[in-house]
Amino acid sequence: MARPARQSMAAPIGRFVRGSGHHLTRSIAAALKIKLHVSGIAYRGPEAILKATGDPMTALRPLVLACILAVPLGAHATDATVTDEMFVTSDQVDLNQFKWKKRPLVVFADTADDPAFAEQMELLRALPEELERRDVVVITDTDPDARSDLRLKLRPRGFMLVIVGKDGGVKLRKPFPWHVREISRSIDKQPERKREIREMKERARGR
Structure with missing residues (x-):
């Protein structure tokens, strides 16, 4: 008896993401826009990528990468501020x-x-x-x-x-x-x- 074919989860997930399309991309972009601005990273929306490729997943890739980079940059900026305030000279x-x-x-x-x-x-x-x-x-x-x-x-x-x-x-x-x-x-x-x-x-x- 033939075993039933195992269905890949990739196709349903892909259909869900593509079905959500613009809403998913824009929701994440809106959240990241604030985060990237605070971290000092230049922000450009995914609309241009989405328009050129028609693929929301492709449009999300640079945003996800920017989010990953934003966290340590923000942390380093905070550490630098703390260090500057902590070290002073006797004449100050x-x-x-x-x-x-x-x-x-x-x-x-x-x-x-x-x-x-x-x-x-x-x-x-x-x-x-x-x-x-x-x-x-x-x-x-x-x-x-x-x-x-x-x-x-x-x-x-x-x-x-x-x-x-x-x-x-x-x-x-x-x-x-x-x-x-x-x-x-x-x-x-x-x-x-x-x-x-x-x-x-x-x-x-x-x-």
Whole structure:
């Protein structure tokens, strides 16, 4: 007895898509138009492709590709904004403006060419999300001749990494570069950070 032929799902799906035609294409295009505009990608509707080919599936291909590309581009733009706001120089800020708001992480060196300074900045920029999660702002000072208020207060010698708490007190000094994981562990041991973690857990349970 002959087995019944297995029907491919491609034909019914194809008929459905083509039957939906313009409505399907335009609905997806409308949704993507907003997404692509926000992501900074130039948008051109599928009408020209649809008119030339008569095939909605062909018209959808560039839109699907653009959608895939739009997500990482938007994410990178957000990351860049966060990083720019997180890293500042000592002449731009005053420690008092961060009290009870941010945890200043101060990186001193006698010159920006100091290998220890370059290594520390590379480590910090590699994991900005960990710093952001702990409300860290990175302040750099590589000009001892400027005698900034921050330098006069903390009195570094050559390269120095200083962790300042939200209360304005110095929590830790290191004369060598430190990995973000070590910095994070040090911050998480601080009483004010422990309180923040406890409060976040309580809010999560209350949802």
